Amino acid sequence: MSTGKSSPGKSSPGQNSLGFVMLCHTALHRAAQVARYWAERGCPVVIHVDRSTPDAKFDILCDQLKDLENIRFSPRHICEWGTWGIVAATQEASELMLKDFPEVRHVCLVSGSCLPLRPIEEFRDYLDARPRTDFIESVTTADVGWTVGGLNAERFTLRFPFSWRKNRWLFDTYVELQRRLKVRRRMPLSLVPHLGSQWWCLTRQTLSAILESPDRASYDTYFRRVWIPDESYFQSLVRLFSTSVESRSLTLSKFDFQGKPHVFYDDHLQLLRRSDCFIARKIWPRANRLYNTFLHPDAASQPRAEPNPGKIDRLFAKAVERRTMGRAGLYMQSRFPNREQANGRTAAAYSVFEGFAELFEDFDTWLSRVSGTRVHGHLFAPEGVEFAGGEVIYNGSLSNSARLRDYNPRSFLTSLIWNTRGERQCFQFSPRDSQKIIPFIAGDPHAQISVVSGAFSVPLFHSNLNFSEIRAEAARLQRIEAEMLTLLRAPDVKARVRVWNLAEFVENPMEPLQMIVDEISPRSLRRLTEVPRLRDLTGFGQFLQNLRNQGMKPELMGDFPAGGEIPGPGNRRPRPYLVK
Amino acid sequence: MTAGAAPRLTYAIGELPAAEDSRQSLIGAWRLRNRRRLLLARALRKRRELTRLTDRTGAIRKGAILCAMVVRNEAARLPWFLAHHRRLGVDHFLVIDNASTDGSEALLRDQPDVSLWSTPGSYRKSRFGLDWLNWVLMRHGNGHWCLVLDADELLVYPWHETRPLPALTAWLDGKGRRSMPAMMLDLYPEDRLGEQPYTPGTDPLNLLQWFDSGNYSLQVQQPLRNLWIQGGPRARAFFADDPRRAPTLNKIPLVKWSWRYAWHNSTHSLLPARLNHVFDETGGEMTSGVLLHTKFLPEIIAKSGEEKERHQHFADPTRFGSYYDGLIAAPQLKTPQSRRYTGWRQLEALGLMSRGGWI
Structure with missing residues (x-):
């Protein structure tokens, strides 16, 4: 050479x-x-x-x-x-x-x-x-x-006398005209x-x-x-x-x-x-x-090899994907999907629990132990954001200020899920919380929502308030929860929603809990050995009866016998997934 | 930083209608056109407030990249600011000095690539300097890619160490784009504000290393359909009680200027409205940069005291007294969750900027 x-x-x-x-x-x-x-x-x-x-x-x-x-x-x-x-x-x-x-x-x-x-x-x-x-x-x-x-096959069957750069309108119009008139050019013989x-x-x-x-x-x-x-x-x-x-x-x-x-x-x-x-x-x-x-x-050459643009191809394919698909769940200065084209509302799957923290003692500690996920308290509580571990500032420097959160709840939630991607987030929700976020969560396929309806009454049952206050609060919370359930039952809901009423849930809490935990951490498919402790519900039936006697109608809790008997886990009844 | 007029309508995440469904009505478009013409007329009128100090604009060649700015008492920041943006490929600076008393004027006068105007006029009455900028850009910016920055902003964008601005602008030209966004990222020191001294001419990032990575609020505002980003350390430390007033962080600092364009609300939005559509609405990502905001250098405390008295910032300055008081109290902004700035790749990985399709 x-x-x-x-x-x-x-x-x-x-x-x-x-x-x-x-x-x-x-x-x-x-x-x-x-x-x-x-x-x-x-x-x-x-x-x-x-x-x-x-x-x-x-x-x-x-x-x-x-x-x-x-x-x-x-x-x-x-x-x-x-x-x-x-x-x-x-x-x-x-x-x-x-x-x-x-x-x-x-x-x-x-x-x-x-x-x-x-x-x-x-x-x-x-x-x-x-x-x-x-x-x-x-x-x-x-x-x-x-x-x-x-323009693909049409490159060869239409005529293009006008400049695309200088006369875009003429170019487009003439193409359209030829399509309408079904003009086709004859190709020279034998040319493919x-x-x-x-x-x-x-x-x-x-x-x-x-x-x-x-x-x-x-x-x-x-x-x-x-x-x-x-x-x-x-x-x-x-x-x-x-x-x-x-x-x-x-x-x-x-x-x-x-x-x-x-x-x-x-x-x-x-x-x-x-x-x-x-x-x-x-x-x-x-x-x-x-x-x-x-x-x-x-210019010395490396050991000779066949031209191999494959590595570059992969890199460029990734770039095209970044440009056209973007990173799911990210909202930033140059990516803000409109309502038709979300490509993932949030960056990762997460779970929302309504009524569980009210019904079980230390539910979040228990859940984070058995599922190995990050379990927050009531993220949307009116007093402030209850981040896991009582943190004041969370990942990405998210503040626990309720006003900052409520100013733009959707940015708050999408930021939290984006900042913690790689680690599943769970949080509690209740009718006491700021409800503005519900339509967004309901439309998010990444959300897993589990509701024990009527459980908001358990803390009231244990509270030391005057009964008239309890009654007013119970009525308010019931109204809010009913509204939320209506939203969650709408036909266009994309979240995975499960609803039990309080009565059927306490009758057999193990099965729903097992199902939820299996879904959160599918790799650790094992029977739950440790159960969170149910709060004492002795006299709860009578409590509901008292509410009724005062003129309120507790609807979301299901059928609790007024006599104070809690149905034990033995006598099963058919369990509808949605409340009536 | 300025607070804008009250928005008429905003869209939260997941609510923005597709562009074709919310096209401007004819009357709306006509109104915006009128507003733009008024702004241009205003800029023409306000040019009388400007006095030319040095005119080196003859040196501006075809295709030169310009940087326009209004400064006031920025002598400490200017040396690094000029060096940083020269390194990025800015060919010429168009600077309006608003009655500096700290020698900024002399410093700028001696730079070979700076054309300098000076004005004793009111910053507030010139719409926070926008009228002056609109005039200077109308006169010299036509057909050029122009950066419009404050002296406490340092532009970074994907690949900025290896690809100077002409590469970026050529790429944007190829995509048919005339503007690029870069949001402000507030950088703050490890300790309380003002504890470490800053030597002019050194990299302010040696002192200000920390930032908030993921606590920003995004909305889209009508009628311009521009983004509205707030959040960051100032929102959480000073505006937790009234987040709506928290500073606007989105900016569009890089524009291929035409004399018909006009800055509308600071450099957050401009007219015509299409220049504000710098974000992808169909799920993809467009190219964007970040303005490293070096506001929290030690002098912030003295400056806040001065600004509080001067009432030249914000549409309604009296309502921002507690903000200045908060700054004067020299808080520590760093949290256990703050991130230390390591470069544009980090910002991109965190989702604060994007290379878009530029690789």
């Missing part, structure tokens, strides 16, 4: 077998740098500069490269994105390449913002080992998933439309067959009115003339979900190195570190 690093014109066997056709329009100093790199290493370069680029800049470029005898400049066309100009420019530059450099066997189409990632000798060796292979991505329209903008990356590497045989084809005039006429012909002209024709198409591009080029090419910056250095690709685009013109590293005369 030749080592000719910087001896212009020196030729050795196989040295001139690779030529580059370079299309540029901006950052010409970078294009000049790369062209010089290739030319000095024995690869002829034909440069096309967009006619829209100022002549002064073009002249500077010519001047910069005038010492190199294996560089040519092809006639300049206007290269507007999506139009024929780019293909015309490529054709003429390729013809010039084939005519002026008869030793060239592979012609590689690159842009001015391309950068070689591996030494040119390795690229040449790679192609020398595959002398008859054409590297061009060429896929039938039916199989392409990456076209953006809704293919699409693919614009950047290819073709053999002299194939390229000259395309350019010298007797039917070229009809092909050109046809493709002149195809949408984005630079992604389909060579890609389609190569199928007619090539004996060996390898349908992939040797140029690493990534597109985002809007079809715009990704730009590589200095911080992509390691990524580009590890890709083992030969050429990458597009490089940010001011990425000095990339240009200095890869164009350095002694």
Whole structure:
């Protein structure tokens, strides 16, 4: 293999077998740098500069490269994105390449913002080992998933005389008109439309067959009115003339979900190195570190490997996901899903318990022990937020101030779940608490809500208040809880809701508790050995009867016998999941 | 920081209707257009309050990135502020000095890339400096990407160490975007406020290392459909009794300016309204940055005393007396849950900013 690093014109066997056709329009100093790199290493370069680029800049470029005898400049066309100009420019530059450099066997189409990632000798060796292979991505329209903008097969069946950039309205209207009129173009005989990356590497045989084809005039006429012909002209024709198409591009080029090419910056250095690709685009013109590293005369190569853009593909797929799906449950300055498109109201699953803390002694301690989760008290208590462990400031510096919480309860809850992601959160709720959050929780598939209805009366039963106060409070709480149950029963509720009434729950508390704990920590499927202690309910039936006697109607507690007998766990009754 | 006019309507999380369902009525659009024109007329009128001190705007080249700001007695912060943003790629600073007495003016006059105006006018009566900014930007900002910052704000954005602002703006241009958000992140010291001295020209982040990572309140405000973010240490320490008054933290500091644009409510929102739509509504994430807010340097205590008397901030300054009293009392803002700032990747992982699709 030749080592000719910087001896212009020196030729050795196989040295001139690779030529580059370079299309540029901006950052010409970078294009000049790369062209010089290739030319000095024995690869002829034909440069096309967009006619829209100022002549002064073009002249500077010519001047910069005038010492190199294996560089040519092809006639300049206007290269507007999506139009024929780019293909015309490529054709003429390729013809010039084939005519002026008869030793060239592979012609590689690159842009001015391309950068070689591996030494040119390795690229040449790679192609020398595959002398008859054409590297061009060429896929039938039916199989392409990456076209953006809704135009796929229609690129070939409609006409596109108007500029998409300058006359978007005319472009769209004319497309729509043709659809309405069902206009279809006739395709030249034997042509099967293919699409693919614009950047290819073709053999002299194939390229000259395309350019010298007797039917070229009809092909050109046809493709002149195809949408984005630079992604389909060579890609389609190569199928007619090539004996060996390898349908992939040797140029690493990534597109985002809007079809715009990704730009590589200095911080992509390691990524580009590890890709083992030969050429990458597009490089940010001011990425000095990339240009200095890869164009350095002694740029050493790692052990050679097949080009492997897979690692980069994964990274870019993740970026597209971040842009289009975002992080579920995150609300921030550049992500605020509207009510139709939530993609997860909250970041993780959590559990809400209503009535349990009233019914059991130390319910939260017990629950956190058996389920291994974080169990808070009443997060929405009117006096203040009862974080687990009585914390004043919780994860993410959430404050326990009730006013801060009530100012924006949804932000409070989503922040808490986001801040603690990775650890399941459970909290108590009761009709005493601030109820504004309920519609949000009800619509959240991440919420698991368990309600023992009527349990709010147990603390009242144990309280030392006057009975008239107890009665008023019981009536108030019952009204609030009934409203909440109505919300939780609405047909569009997405939370997982379970409701027992107090009577049926105390009759057999083990089964519901087991079910809830299994759902919270499914990995520790074991029987509950330890039961939280039920508060003393002796005389509770009479208490309810007293409420009735005072004119209130306790409805949510279920049927407690007035005699003070608590139904024991032996005599089971059928258990409806929702209260009547 | 300024408190805005009372919002007419806000949407909480999960309540925002889709954009096409809540499109501006013609009359609403007409009103906003009128408001924008009034603001521009006001800016034209207020230009008479400005005196040019140094004019280096001839050096502004096509595509230059500008930074516009109003300062008052910021001599301590300015050296680091200028250095930080020069490093990011700001080509020219357009500074309006509002009657500084601490040598800020002389400091700015000597900078080779600063064009300086001075005004003795009232900060409050010029809508917290916005009229002056609107004028300076109308005159020099047209067609440029402009950063509009306060002297106590340091911009960071994804990849800012390796990709200077021209890379970011080129990327935004490619996406057809004309504005990028960066919320204010209040940084505070380990100890009580004002305990450690600050040497001008050094990195304020050596002193102010801590921040609140996840206690922010988000809503969307009509009629501009702009975000309204509050929270952070100031909300929990000084506004727990009246959270609605807590400072607004969302900002849109980077805008590809046009002479037709006008700042509306501080740099939190601007007209036309579409420039405020910097957040993705369909679940995705757009690119955003963070303004590291170095308000809590030691001088905050003396400055708070002064501002309390000066009544130049907030629409209704008398109601913020307790806020200043709280600051003067030099509280400790750090909590056991505070995070120590380590860089933009940390802020991104915490969900305070996002790279969006920029990788």
